[in-house]
């Protein structure tokens with residue numbers, strides 16, 4: 001993938017009166033990448049998207065498209081298209097008319113319009129629905145029409161604000177892969193806003209995790225998951241167990257429990273983070289693991305392909321969660337109240353200083 005930036009945001013600040021919504025955001029969005037702006041409600045994701053689309057001007061900061069200043073250029077003159085959560089299709093127009101509308105407004109030659117609309121209906125699997133009205137379509141189909149309508153304009157960048165928000169879980173999962181396929185086929189930069197970390201992990205090439213108007217970490221899904229820079233990232237992306245303790249060298253001392261090992265040297269107050277799938281559950285102590293602690297099972301949650309086993313370790317206020325596959329020998333009969341051993345290796349843990 002290219003690392004040539006299409007849009008560059010430099011130190012973007014946005015104030016609404018006395019309220020600062022964006023506190024100096026700097027990020028480059030690259031040519032042809034699928035980028036997710038992820039974060040909890042109210043962290044400023046949509047505000048950042050609206051600035052890129054031209055619906056809001058930042059209080060200060062710089063924004064470049066292909067190296068040229070974008071601020072002050074009206075929304076309709078930017079090669080940037082925004083797709084809203086409420087797809088805003090014209091109800092009285094057919095699918096095909098909805099899709100061709102933008103090209104007609106741009107006064108393109110009739111032949112080119114026909115060719116481009118035909119091609120995009122095919123790419124989005126809508127050819128058979130071309131004559132239907134929006135109210136004769138399912139939610140997923142309407143969503144595809146909105147996408148086709150945006151993509152037919154061939155924007156340099158497509159901005160998508162919670163595009164799958166209105167769909168049920170099953171359809172969301174189908175459309176996540178569909179969006180990724182479309183983005184890949186067309187090579188257009190997609191910047192998507194979502195508060196759903198799973199969605200961001202599945203779809204995006206890179207993610208910016210935002211928190212209270214700032215970017216906490218930018219990276220690939222694997223970087224955010226495997227190498228979180230803070231408690232906030234480790235907690236927001238995936239599930240994890242935290243042990244608050246004091247680090248010295250490669251060890252973290254946890255009150256009531258003992259010393260935990262890691263391969264990351266640190267000192268002072270830290271959070272030691274270990275993912276549930278990195279913890280092995282066994283009826284007896286297994287010396288193959290550097291960290292072994294006994295506890296009592298508090299709850300077993302069945303999740304289909306795996307189980308989440310909540311274990312109370314000595315001196316801990318929160319249970320420790322281990323995720324075990326249904327196929328793991330010996331775990332099927334483990335029940336609430338049983339004593340078990342949890343084991344993991346230091347290389348699988350993260351030591352977080354903030």
Ligand SMILES: Nc1ncnc2c1ncn2[C@@H]1O[C@H](COP(=O)(O)OP(=O)(O)OP(=O)(O)O)[C@@H](O)[C@H]1O
Nearest residue numbers: 016019021039040041042043044045046047048195
């Ligand atoms: N027009 C406005 N006037 C005043 N405050 C606003 C305005 N628009 C947004 N805000 C505030 O700015 C902050 C960021 O809002 P924004 O919509 O960007 O967040 P978000 O991360 O997209 O959240 P969500 O996922 O809930 O949509 C919020 O505190 C919001 O209340």
